[in-house]
Amino acid sequence: MRRISCFLFVFFFLVTAFGGFLTVTYFVQQGDTLYDIARKFRVSPSTILDWNNVNPLKLSVGQKLIIPQPEGILYTVRRGDTLYNIAKAFFTSVSDIKQANNLTGDNISVGQKLFIPTASIGKAFNIEKGYIWPTFGVISSPFGWRRHPVTRQMSFHSGIDIAAPEGTPVFSSAPGTVVFTGERSGYGLLVEVRSSKEIFRYAHLSKITVYVGQKVDRGTLIGRVGSTGVSTGPHLHFEIEVLSKEEVVNPLAYLPSTTRVYVLREGTEGMGGE
Structure with missing residues (x-):
């Protein structure tokens, strides 16, 4: 006893x-x-x-x-945040965040820690094309030839850059197996996920939350947005390589429309795209 x-x-x-x-x-x-x-x-x-x-x-x-x-992620409120933009970052609803944190109103303060339950994350993933947007943000650099923002030389950009605040969650766009985690020249902190047809690269992370050999589903948290490697500010470099062609392709051809990144599905708090 x-x-x-x-x-x-x-x-x-x-x-x-x-x-x-x-x-x-x-x-x-x-x-x-x-x-x-x-x-x-x-x-x-x-x-x-x-x-x-x-x-x-x-x-x-x-x-x-x-x-x-229960399982979930902590988020620290930043200056300028609202419950709505935090909900978009986690592809969830404002009501879920309020319920999980016993909030009766919409007021939040800088430095406040909010708990986002895993069960509510992904309610607003747009899955119409099978691949989801890995993070919520704004495209700051498209796929293709460009003048490099650091070197100022013309070079080929092998993915898209999605600008978002540091610490914004990054989710696996498609299921697969993690084949690389760590630092790589230019990419900074990088995660590579291999599916049967593609390799997905998630670069410039501030934190990695997967390990080599881990099987991930669409929507698994794989890290946080950062500015590691050759970078001018916090963003996610997202890249897709087609294995059969051994070449990178424009991720926008695989992802839902940029006007419908965040879509709350039926049975959640309203409907809409952003």
Whole structure:
């Protein structure tokens, strides 16, 4: 009985409540893998990596991990933010954010942390063409020949640049397997996801939340927008290479219209595109 009481004490001591969610502090055990821990708590490995600065392939015994329950992502409010533009960044609805954070009005303050439940993320993904926009933003540089913003030399731009505030979530545009994570010259922090027909590249990230060998679904969080590598400001460089041709293609040919990046589907808070 005493042993059970001690266990319950430790368990509750390690669980912290914040508004509409809890965080569990888990200490890595011998033989643990990130995948095993994610399954134990019924969360994605990407969620654990987003909440913790750890090497997914080099966990050490006793290492502390913070795991949210229910599963979700934290967002820190920036100057100029509204609940609506935060909802667009997570492809969710304002009502979901308000409910998850016990908000009764629309007022938010700079520095405030908002919890976005994973269950509500993606309600506004436009899936009409099978591929989704990897982040919500504005195209700052198109595919094709251009004058490079840093070198000022004419060069071929192998993808599209989507400008968005640093820390904006980046989602996998299509399902596949992660084949590269890390730094690469020019690209900065880069994630490569391989499907049966294409390789998708997500570059200039500020944080990577996947690991090599991880299988991702359409909409899996793979990182956060940043400005690493050769970059003039926060944005996502998104690139698609067709394996059969061994050449890059214009991502706009695969993605939904730029006027319908964010579309709330039936049964959610209204309908519309942005």
